[in-house]
Amino acid sequence: MATSLVTGYRFGPFELDLRAGELTRNGRRVRLQEKPRSLLVAFAERPGEVLTRAELRDRLWPNDTFVDFEDGLNTAMRKLREALEDDPQAPRFIETVRGRGYRFLAEVEPVAQERLRPAGEREAAPAASEAADADPGGGKRGRRFSGWPGAAVLAMFCAAVAAGFWYWFTRARPVLSFASHNSVLVADFDNQTGNPRFDSALSTAFTVSLEQSKHLNIYSRLQIANALRLMARGENDRVTAVVGGEICRREDIHVLVAPGITRAGRYYVLTAQLVDPQNGNVVQSYLQRADGEDRILAALDSISTDLRRDLGESRYEIYRSHRPLPEVTTASFLALQDYADGATAFAHGRHEDAVRLYQAAVAADPDFAMAHAALGYAYYSFYFNQPAQGEVEFRKALALVSRTTDREHALIEARYAESQGRTEDAFRLYQDYLRQYPDDVPIHESYARLLRLHDRFEESIPILQQIVQRDPDDATTHSSLAASYADVGQWAAALREYQTAFSLEPQLLATGNLAREYGFTFVRAGQDAKAEQLFTAALANPATYANSERSLAFLDLYHGRYRSARQRLMQALPVSQDPFSVARIRYMLAVIAEGQGNRGEQIAQLDRIMANFDVLGAKVLYGALVGQAYARAGQAAKARKILDRIAPLANPRAEEQVAFVQVLRAEVSAASGDVAGALEMLKPPGPYDGDSAAVLTTEALAHLNQQAGHADAAIRWYEVFLNGENCHALSWEPQQQMFVAWYALAQDYRERGDRAQAAKMVTALLARWKDADPGLPLVKNARKLDAELAAGR
Numbered sequence: 001m002a003t004s005l006v007t008g009y010r011f012g013p014f015e016l017d018l019r020a021g022e023l024t025r026n027g028r029r030v031r032l033q034e035k036p037r038s039l040l041v042a043f044a045e046r047p048g049e050v051l052t053r054a055e056l057r058d059r060l061w062p063n064d065t066f067v068d069f070e071d072g073l074n075t076a077m078r079k080l081r082e083a084l085e086d087d088p089q090a091p092r093f094i095e096t097v098r099g100r101g102y103r104f105l106a107e108v109e110p111v112a113q114e115r116l117r118p119a120g121e122r123e124a125a126p127a128a129s130e131a132a133d134a135d136p137g138g139g140k141r142g143r144r145f146s147g148w149p150g151a152a153v154l155a156m157f158c159a160a161v162a163a164g165f166w167y168w169f170t171r172a173r174p175v176l177s178f179a180s181h182n183s184v185l186v187a188d189f190d191n192q193t194g195n196p197r198f199d200s201a202l203s204t205a206f207t208v209s210l211e212q213s214k215h216l217n218i219y220s221r222l223q224i225a226n227a228l229r230l231m232a233r234g235e236n237d238r239v240t241a242v243v244g245g246e247i248c249r250r251e252d253i254h255v256l257v258a259p260g261i262t263r264a265g266r267y268y269v270l271t272a273q274l275v276d277p278q279n280g281n282v283v284q285s286y287l288q289r290a291d292g293e294d295r296i297l298a299a300l301d302s303i304s305t306d307l308r309r310d311l312g313e314s315r316y317e318i319y320r321s322h323r324p325l326p327e328v329t330t331a332s333f334l335a336l337q338d339y340a341d342g343a344t345a346f347a348h349g350r351h352e353d354a355v356r357l358y359q360a361a362v363a364a365d366p367d368f369a370m371a372h373a374a375l376g377y378a379y380y381s382f383y384f385n386q387p388a389q390g391e392v393e394f395r396k397a398l399a400l401v402s403r404t405t406d407r408e409h410a411l412i413e414a415r416y417a418e419s420q421g422r423t424e425d426a427f428r429l430y431q432d433y434l435r436q437y438p439d440d441v442p443i444h445e446s447y448a449r450l451l452r453l454h455d456r457f458e459e460s461i462p463i464l465q466q467i468v469q470r471d472p473d474d475a476t477t478h479s480s481l482a483a484s485y486a487d488v489g490q491w492a493a494a495l496r497e498y499q500t501a502f503s504l505e506p507q508l509l510a511t512g513n514l515a516r517e518y519g520f521t522f523v524r525a526g527q528d529a530k531a532e533q534l535f536t537a538a539l540a541n542p543a544t545y546a547n548s549e550r551s552l553a554f555l556d557l558y559h560g561r562y563r564s565a566r567q568r569l570m571q572a573l574p575v576s577q578d579p580f581s582v583a584r585i586r587y588m589l590a591v592i593a594e595g596q597g598n599r600g601e602q603i604a605q606l607d608r609i610m611a612n613f614d615v616l617g618a619k620v621l622y623g624a625l626v627g628q629a630y631a632r633a634g635q636a637a638k639a640r641k642i643l644d645r646i647a648p649l650a651n652p653r654a655e656e657q658v659a660f661v662q663v664l665r666a667e668v669s670a671a672s673g674d675v676a677g678a679l680e681m682l683k684p685p686g687p688y689d690g691d692s693a694a695v696l697t698t699e700a701l702a703h704l705n706q707q708a709g710h711a712d713a714a715i716r717w718y719e720v721f722l723n724g725e726n727c728h729a730l731s732w733e734p735q736q737q738m739f740v741a742w743y744a745l746a747q748d749y750r751e752r753g754d755r756a757q758a759a760k761m762v763t764a765l766l767a768r769w770k771d772a773d774p775g776l777p778l779v780k781n782a783r784k785l786d787a788e789l790a791a792g793r
Contacts, residue, residue, distance in 0.1 A: 008111035009044035012093070014084065015111070016040060023083060026319060035060055035072070036080035043094065043104035052101040077102070078291070085298070087289055182254040183439075184311070185219040185277075186210065187244035190260035193268070198261055200344075201336035205297055206259060208370075209304035209325045212405045215313045217439035219253055222347050226473045227251055229505070235348065241275065248277030251471070257307065266292055270299045274310060284310050294331065301325040328405045330371075335364035339371045346374070349511040351383040369400035373412045380419035383512070385580050385617025390419055407437060414443075418450060421654030423688035426450060441467055445477055452480070454690050457487045475505035483517055489726045491525035510544050516551045520731040523558065531555060546572040546581065553588060554731050557595075560739075560772020560779060566592045579615040583622060584733070590629060591736050597777045602633055610642070620646050621692065624660035625733055628667045628700070636671035643668050655686055659693035663700050675708045695721070695728050699737050702744070711748045718745050739765055743782055746789075755789055762786045 008017045013026050021037065023030045032040070042051060042059045056073060077094070080086075086093045095103045189202045211218050225235040227247045239247070241258035248256050256275040261268060267289055274284040286306055288299035304325070305318050330336055342357030355378050361371035376393030379386040394416045401409055414429035430447040434440065444463055451460035464481040468474060482497030498518045502509055509515045515538055519531035532555060538548035549572035556565035569585050569592075576582050586605045593601035609626055616622055627642035643664050650657040662682060670678035682701055685694035702717035718741045721727065727738050742765040749758035765782050772779050 006110045006112050009041075010109040010111060011044065011047075011106040016044060017111075028324075030083050032083045033076075033079060035076040036083060039076050039080050043102070044108050047104045047106065047108040050097050050101050050103050055101070082291060082295060085302070087291075183217045183219050183251075184210070184255045184257060185224070185239075185244050185248050185253045187241050187256065187258045188239045190240070190258070192260065192262040194263075197333040197337050199337070200340035201333045202259070202261060202296075202300065204336055204340040204343075205325055205329050206300055206304065208329055208405065208408070209301055209322075210308065211407055212322050213308050213313060213318075214436060215317065216308065216311060219247075219251070220442055221344065222442060222476070223251075223471060223474065225344075225347070226471070226475065226504070230473050236344070241273070245275065245277045245280060253277060255311065259303075261296070268293065268296050268299070270296065270303060272303050272307060274307060293333070296333075297326040297329070297331065298324070323405055328369075328403055328408070330361075330365040330368040330403075332365040332368070335361040335368050335371065338364065339368065339374065342371075342374060346378060349507065351378065351381075354378060355384070367400055367403055369397045369403040369412070370408055372400070373397035373408075373415065377415050377419060387419075387617060394419065407433075410436065411443065418446075420651050421656045421690070422651070423450075423454060423655050423690060425653070427688075441471065441474075445480060448484070449480055452484050452487060454688060455487075455694060457484050460484045461488070473504060475501045475508055478504065479508060479514055482521070486517070486521045486524065487726075487728075489524075491521060494521050495525060509538070510541065513547075515544070515547070516554070516731050519551055519555070523555070524726065524730070528555070528559075546576045550585065550588070551731075554735060557588075557592070557736055558730075558768065560769035560776060562592050562595050562773050562776060579612055580617055580622075583609045583612065583616055587622075587625065587629075587733055591733070594629075594633070595736060595776060595778065596773075599633060602629070603635060606630055606633075606635075606638075610638075613645070620650050620657045620660050624664045624696065627664040628696070631664075631667040631671035632703075634671065636668060639664065639668045639671060655688040656690040656693040659686070659689045659697055663693075663696050666700060666704065670704055670707060675704060679704050679708060691728055695734055699729070699734060699741070702741065706744050706748070711751050715745060715748045715752070718748075739768070739778060743778060743785070746782075746785055750785075750789065755792075759786070759789045762789065 007019050008015060015024050018041070023032045023037065023040070038060050039056065042056060053073060060073065060076065081088060081094060084093050088096060091105060093104065093106050095105050097103050186203065186207055189198060191198045207218055210216055224239060224247065227250060228237055229235055231246065231250070237243070241256065244256045244258065247253065256277045257272055258275055259272040261270050270288045270290060272286040273282045275281065276283055286303045288302050290296045290299040301324055305322060308318055309315065338357045338361040342354045342361065345357060346354035355375065358371050358375040358378065361368055362375065372393045376390045376397060378384060379390035379393060397412050398416065404412065410433045414426060414433055417426035417429050427450065430443065430450065433443060434447060444467055448460040448463040461481065461484045464477055464484060467477045468481060478497045478501035482494045482501060485494035485497060498521060515534065519534045522528065522531040532552070535548050535551040535555065538544045549568045553565040553568040556568065566589065569588055573582065573585050576585060586609050590602045590605035593605060606626055606629055613619065623642045623646035627639040630642065631639035647661050650661045652658060666678040666682040669681065682697065682704065684701065685697045689697065698717055698721045702714050702721050705714040705717060722738065722741055729735050729738055742761045746758045746761035749761060762782050762785050766786060769779060
């Protein structure tokens with residue numbers, strides 16, 4: 001007969017492969033060291049029998065190996081139980097038989113591989129077969145297939161078992177009324193351990209585990225903060241089960257999960273309750289014990305998978321999408337706590353605090369991928385403008401692919417592409433992400449912002465409208481929708497959305513450039529006085545003083561009040577510590593000097609920027625701006641030096657950075673006398689250039705065509721640049737080129753014989769500058785041209 005070689009054992013959800021030396025649970029590998037694995041083999045060989053400690057000693061440490069046997073066996077037993085997630089107080093696998101040893105309780109099925117028969121058996125087999133088929137009378141007869149009914153029954157049985165298993169594996173069984181993509185609110189952990197490290201750390205880990213599901217929509221912490229504020233509670237108030245229920249009823253959230261943790265000796269007990277928030281009934285309860293702090297995340301993971309199944313996900317769906325929580329976050333609760341607190345700080349505009357916390361998280365665990373990604377995104381943002389450091393952190397995060405969930409990795413890739421300026425890649429990656437996770441509201445908003453920044457306003461507005469319809473208390477989305485309305489010239493709608501956003505969250509006015517955007521929406525709507533009131537009121541806050549002075553300076557320049565603008569910028573300069581803010585002020589001082597006809601002062605301010613250029617973050621963008629100013633001021637050599645510095649820094653896959661370099665390259669060529677060559681190398685804005693690059697490129701095309709004497713082309717590009725009354729250069733560095741454009745257009749229209757259009761352009765300029773400083777060269781030239789047009793010349 002053939003013999004079988006035992007190659008492994010199956011018991012419960014586990015399989016031990018002796019050849020590979022691996023233990024798997026439902027097909028997923030379980031880490032198990034050599035000594036615990038040897039223990040498991042001993043138990044699997046003799047299930048149901050009591051194995052004494054002496055027998056196990058001989059099995060694990062043969063040949064009188066010198067070792068601290070008692071401690072070694074206890075350690076190996078503990079690690080084996082951890083791998084099997086077996087509670088010694090209520091064992092499913094390994095029972096302690098007091099005073100004797102241990103017994104393996106589970107049924108064990110050997111996994112066998114058939115060996116070849118010995119040579120003699122292989123030769124004898126045909127004879128036996130022929131004898132079976134022989135006629136009793138001595139003659140041979142045809143082979144009878146007397147075994148086929150049994151084979152058919154066996155096949156049918158196997159098919160039924162397989163079908164039953166597949167049904168069990170793929171069926172969904174929600175325990176309450178819950179449809180796919182309904183919202184789930186996870187309350188804060190009821191932490192009874194006395195260890196504050198578990199507070200936000202466990203909530204973050206639990207959310208990461210649940211968010212691996214494409215079936216659930218976890219209500220975000222930012223959305224919870226908005227709800228708390230509208231309930232007259234603090235944004236950082238604890239979300240207990242009671243408060244969570246109130247939020248659910250207020251926001252029409254279908255499921256509340258109330259988790260908790262307690263400690264009993266060395267054991268931790270993790271619990272969760274699945275609550276129907278409409279009636280407060282506990283639908284399902286969960287409990288897992290963790291033998292030590294290092295087992296908490298595994299226990300939490302187990303609750304997460306059970307909860308997902310009870311909300312209607314099949315075992316098959318969970319198997320496909322779930323990765324063990326300890327592997328994809330961090331084993332350091334200190335790192336988790338810092339990361340969670342950093343995310344909260346960043347969401348609420350405390351960016352410096354956020355970066356310090358993210359840095360602490362990666363110091364506690366250098367392999368914490370999401371903390372590295374968060375740092376990268378922060379460094380790349382305009383709050384810090386440190387792309388070199390952002391690049392380092394993003395690369396670390398992406399290299400740690402085994403430490404992220406599929407969802408997290410997809411989001412890191414999208415954020416990285418966006419930060420680098422790889423706009424086409426970013427659009428694709430965000431779209432791919434949202435196809436997988438269509439209910440991620442914050443990422444819908446990020447995608448809408450990306451659309452808006454690349455002049456795809458018609459696409460961004462419906463997305464933002466859907467978000468505010470779904471969550472009318474989301475202040476950030478209201479402000480984004482306001483900016484989109486402003487971009488398409490819907491001033492009244494934009495002001496309405498801004499006012500809603502700031503009434504919901506007043507501190508947004510102190511975040512980034514939102515106050516300036518809001519104020520200049522008033523300007524575009526013809527309500528300049530309200531913009532001035534807004535900016536002046538913000539001067540009282542030391543945190544926003546410098547930014548408010550800059551905003552008022554932009555408003556002064558919009559009206560041609562160059563002396564007043566210069567005074568405001570000089571007041572903002574001493575209180576501006578950030579090198580990039582200082583550079584922006586000095587650039588505007590150079591613009592003022594140029595407008596006043598003071599070329600020496602203009603060059604001196606540009607030189608001061610370049611003296612500190614190494615510490616600036618946005619080198620490609622700001623280098624293009626400063627180099628362009630040098631080129632137009634007749635300083636071609638200085639402009640070329642900047643071009644040589646920024647060209648190697650530009651990411652060739654970042655369309656916007658490539659466009660900035662190309663603008664400067666064309667300006668240098670024109671300043672060197674080759675205007676025709678400059679026009680050949682300057683391409684029209686591309687679909688992924690972004691608003692800033694599109695503004696600079698469009699104005700440069702108009703300016704260079706003007707230099708070349710191509711009046712029709714100059715008119716066409718100047719009209720695109722001005723975009724009616726909605727010039728996108730308003731309230732940032734190229735703003736004053738608007739007024740140069742009006743004057744240039746007036747000249748071009750007159751040259752073409754269109755005096756009506758010429759008069760319209762010069763009238764628009766003088767109307768804006770009715771209170772302008774009288775000695776400005778542009779004012780003098782515009783008034784002269786206006787008089788000539790009035791006289792019919």
